[in-house]
Amino acid sequence: MTYINDNYLKLNAGYLFVEIARRVKQFSDENPSAKIIRLGIGDVTEPLGPAVIQAMHAAVDEMAVRSSFRGYGPEQGYDFLREAIAKNDYRSRGIDIDADEIFVSDGSKCDVANILDVFGANNVVAVQDPVYPVYVDTNVMAGHTGPADASGRYGGLVYLPATAENNFVPELPRQRVDLIYLCYPNNPTGMVATKEMLKRWVDYARENGSIILYDAAYEAYITDPSIPHSIFEIEGAREVALEFRSFSKTAGFTGVRCAFTVIPKGLKAKTQDGREAAIHPLWNRRHCTKFNGVSYPVQRGAEAIYSPEGKRQTRETIEFYLTNARLVREALTKLGIQAYGGINAPYVWLKTPGGLSSWDFFDKLLHEAHLVGTPGSGFGTCGEGYFRLSAFNSRANVEEATHRFAKIT
Numbered sequence: 001m002t003y004i005n006d007n008y009l010k011l012n013a014g015y016l017f018v019e020i021a022r023r024v025k026q027f028s029d030e031n032p033s034a035k036i037i038r039l040g041i042g043d044v045t046e047p048l049g050p051a052v053i054q055a056m057h058a059a060v061d062e063m064a065v066r067s068s069f070r071g072y073g074p075e076q077g078y079d080f081l082r083e084a085i086a087k088n089d090y091r092s093r094g095i096d097i098d099a100d101e102i103f104v105s106d107g108s109k110c111d112v113a114n115i116l117d118v119f120g121a122n123n124v125v126a127v128q129d130p131v132y133p134v135y136v137d138t139n140v141m142a143g144h145t146g147p148a149d150a151s152g153r154y155g156g157l158v159y160l161p162a163t164a165e166n167n168f169v170p171e172l173p174r175q176r177v178d179l180i181y182l183c184y185p186n187n188p189t190g191m192v193a194t195k196e197m198l199k200r201w202v203d204y205a206r207e208n209g210s211i212i213l214y215d216a217a218y219e220a221y222i223t224d225p226s227i228p229h230s231i232f233e234i235e236g237a238r239e240v241a242l243e244f245r246s247f248s249k250t251a252g253f254t255g256v257r258c259a260f261t262v263i264p265k266g267l268k269a270k271t272q273d274g275r276e277a278a279i280h281p282l283w284n285r286r287h288c289t290k291f292n293g294v295s296y297p298v299q300r301g302a303e304a305i306y307s308p309e310g311k312r313q314t315r316e317t318i319e320f321y322l323t324n325a326r327l328v329r330e331a332l333t334k335l336g337i338q339a340y341g342g343i344n345a346p347y348v349w350l351k352t353p354g355g356l357s358s359w360d361f362f363d364k365l366l367h368e369a370h371l372v373g374t375p376g377s378g379f380g381t382c383g384e385g386y387f388r389l390s391a392f393n394s395r396a397n398v399e400e401a402t403h404r405f406a407k408i409t
Helices: 006-010 016-030 050-062 079-093 108-118 133-141 195-208 279-290 296-304 308-334 358-369 395-408
Strands: 102-105 125-129 157-161 179-183 211-215 241-246 259-262 268-270 276-278 339-341 347-351 386-390
Touching: 006 133, 016 358, 050 296, 050 308, 079 102, 079 259, 079 296, 102 108, 102 279, 108 133, 108 211, 108 241, 108 259, 108 279, 125 133, 179 195, 195 211, 276 279, 308 339, 308 347, 308 395, 358 386, 358 395
Parallel strands: 125 157, 125 179, 179 211, 211 241
Antiparallel strands: 102 259, 241 259, 268 276, 339 347, 347 386
């Protein structure tokens, strides 16, 4: 008899968004005339910018000619894209990141999961609560946790509460931890991290020999000039952090797939016998062994984001989504519902009205207003009693949704 990875059996009943899809499908089948507006999963709705499309068309034309055809590309990403990223996302902000410290991939979600390949199973892992479920579930799959308790928390993980009481800013761990997941602008709360806050984390990591796994997938939505876009804006971060970035929400690449991870060459961890080992060559080996690279036309499209036209078009789309978020937040506030986020992020995090549980509010919103959001409890114990709404939708749907909110208060 063949054996399975028993760690998968420790996972809770279902991935959050799978359960949402199941409930929405059931309601839709029972109410086929209902016009459902989805403000749940963070999938973009606006088309790719013209500069991106033009670049991808040109790249496809190249693939039709023998002299310009390309087969396998470099697993780490083409130099033209890595250099554009280094120049525009980092050097322009005074951050010392070399192009060869950037690894292009098909999505940050994949990288967040795959990075665990290079870290040992005996690391103590800290996650924020509420938290993007992938951080937790991939550690469960990798065997880094015990079973979940009655509240859904897994043994072996250190949970860092981020609640209204602490302004959604988690305190530093009271114990030593090895790996720290931080996500800013935060998914799901929409809150941001100040330089002072990130400096505390970097200082903690340097003092304790920890590594910060920094998810900056939504950095393009930061509107406050005092808020850092990268953990590498903090002195000393190159020694203790790596960073995930994505073109999915920045430029609408959710259906195209392109992202990147920055791993400084000086980032090190320890072997079991106490020697130091650099993470960069280990991730490079993993990347080359298990990945054949993002397609050439997609990388040309990503490069075009950094052109003058691409920057302008991307900014216009981001402003569009941020306006959606503002409309949602303002509508909720007018109804007396406490709302957070939606200023430097495309998500609005709200306190469920009337003391409803997260899933009860989900069902009420779906059945009475034909609106779909994301239950806060799906992001962790501290998410119970909260709810996430996404700004990724058409303006007409968002405006209609703001009118429907009144039906559930």
